[in-house]
Amino acid sequence: MHKSMWTDTNLSISVINTQESNIMEDLVQPEAELAFPDKRIWFVPTQIPKPLLESMREYCDNLDHDTAKVFGDTQDGQVTKPSVRKSDVAWIPWDEWVPGIIHNLMISANELHFKYDLRHFNTKIQSTVYGKKGDMYGWHVDGGRTYDVDGVMCERKLSCSLLLSEPDEYEGGELQFTYYSDNFSRLKPPAGTAVIFPSWVPHRVTPIKSGIRRSLVAWMDGPLFK
Ligand SMILES: O=C(O)CCC(=O)C(=O)O
Numbered sequence: 001m002h003k004s005m006w007t008d009t010n011l012s013i014s015v016i017n018t019q020e021s022n023i024m025e026d027l028v029q030p031e032a033e034l035a036f037p038d039k040r041i042w043f044v045p046t047q048i049p050k051p052l053l054e055s056m057r058e059y060c061d062n063l064d065h066d067t068a069k070v071f072g073d074t075q076d077g078q079v080t081k082p083s084v085r086k087s088d089v090a091w092i093p094w095d096e097w098v099p100g101i102i103h104n105l106m107i108s109a110n111e112l113h114f115k116y117d118l119r120h121f122n123t124k125i126q127s128t129v130y131g132k133k134g135d136m137y138g139w140h141v142d143g144g145r146t147y148d149v150d151g152v153m154c155e156r157k158l159s160c161s162l163l164l165s166e167p168d169e170y171e172g173g174e175l176q177f178t179y180y181s182d183n184f185s186r187l188k189p190p191a192g193t194a195v196i197f198p199s200w201v202p203h204r205v206t207p208i209k210s211g212i213r214r215s216l217v218a219w220m221d222g223p224l225f226k
Contacts (some may be wrong), residue, residue: 040201041177041185044108044194050103052191056098057164057214060127062092068128068137071145077081086135091124091218099125102194102218106160109196110220115224116198118155118222126217130169131172136207139178142219144200152220156199162216166191170189170211177203 025061034077048056065088071154090097102125110118130136143156167188176183179201187195197203 014020015145020043037179039114040179040186040197041190042113042196044105044109044196045190046105046149046192048192048196056101056216057135058100059213060090060129060164060216063092063127065090065127065129070140070212079212085137086130086132086145087137088129088131090127092127093124094121094218098216099218100218101141101162105194105221106158106196109160109194111157114158114196114198116220116222116225118220119152119154120150120222121220127151128217130170130205130208130213130215133209134207135213136172137205139202139204141200141202146224153224156219156226157222157225158196159199159218160194160196160216160218162194162218163176163189163191164214164216165212170213171209172206173208173211173213174206175203176206177201185205 025085067080068085068087068089070081070085071077072079072081094103099121103121107118108118142159146153146155148154167190174186175187175189175195177187178199205213
């Protein structure tokens with residue numbers, strides 16, 4: 001079953017392994033009571049069978065990965081910036097079978113929980129490999145850039161990370177979220193878990209100490225939040 005992890009501003013939580021922890025049970029809030037800024041992390045233990053997860057990994061292994069980039073300080077496009085982001089990424093066209101699984105998860109999460117006005121997937125889906133010691137992605141938000149689609153200003157609104165690696169395959173590499181100084185989550189979910197969150201929530205992937213962490217990352221866009 002999908003779960004919403006809601007965090008109170010007075011509560012500091014740490015979810016290292018969602019299978020061993022029942023803390024999320026206590027944090028589930030009735031949907032109707034959740035205000036816009038309280039709709040944050042939505043977990044889907046997708047039950048994707050192991051052989052299918054393996055096929056997804058194989059599919060990603062066959063892609064040409066390149067050094068991940070970030071938006072630079074100017075409008076000149078994307079640059080590599082190892083102090084901010086170190087990993088390898090490849091891009092999957094969104095009409096192939098792997099993104100199809102993720103898009104279903106995102107559309108479902110939106111119907112059940114976020115209820116944003118979403119229009120489309122604006123980019124390809126990202127296969128991410130944190131495969132070298134020190135690979136990481138520092139604090140960032142996925143949203144914040146706006147653009148015109150047929151006269152409608154749009155932005156990234158919903159983000160998804162689908163973990164393809166089991167927690168015991170790598171050390172470090174926690175997916176962390178922060179929202180207010182006393183509200184912090186540390187996640188290392190089982191392979192096949194989708195973590196879906198608003199693109200405005202600050203998050204990071206902590207440095208890999210050993211092993212390889214693989215994720216599939218996708219975004220959905222729509223007219224600006226109002
Ligand atoms: O790898 C992940 O789980 C998340 C990566 C991320 O935050 C991003 O690519 O924007």
